[in-house]
Amino acid sequence: MKYNERIREIREExxxxxxxxxxxxxxxxxxxxxxxxGKTRIPVDSLLILARFYNVSLDYITGASNxxxxxxxx
Numbered sequence: 001m002k003y004n005e006r007i008r009e010i011r012e013e014x015x016x017x018x019x020x021x022x023x024x025x026x027x028x029x030x031x032x033x034x035x036x037x038g039k040t041r042i043p044v045d046s047l048l049i050l051a052r053f054y055n056v057s058l059d060y061i062t063g064a065s066n067x068x069x070x071x072x073x074x
Contacts, residue, residue, distance in 0.1 A: 001063040003047070004038040010054050010061065011036075025049060 001009075011021055022032035025046050034040035051061045051071050059065040 001066070002038065003042065003062045004036050006061055006063045007042070007050060008036040010050075010056065014054065021050070024053060 011018070018032050018036070019029045022029045025032065027046075031040065035042040035046075047058060047061060051058045054061070055071050057065070057069045057071060060068050
């Protein structure tokens, strides 16, 4: 699964709007929609914010793994 598909899937699982996640990332809703559609690549720092927010590993959120593990704690 590609990361753009994964971030959409996770957002929908949590019943959140694109606007809500765009606010979290301090970007516009249109920009976030472009991330989910694959038109624009999402920056790594935004992926980290999403991984922390959803409490899933970066491997899972990027689609490198299909195993949903928790975000690592310090």
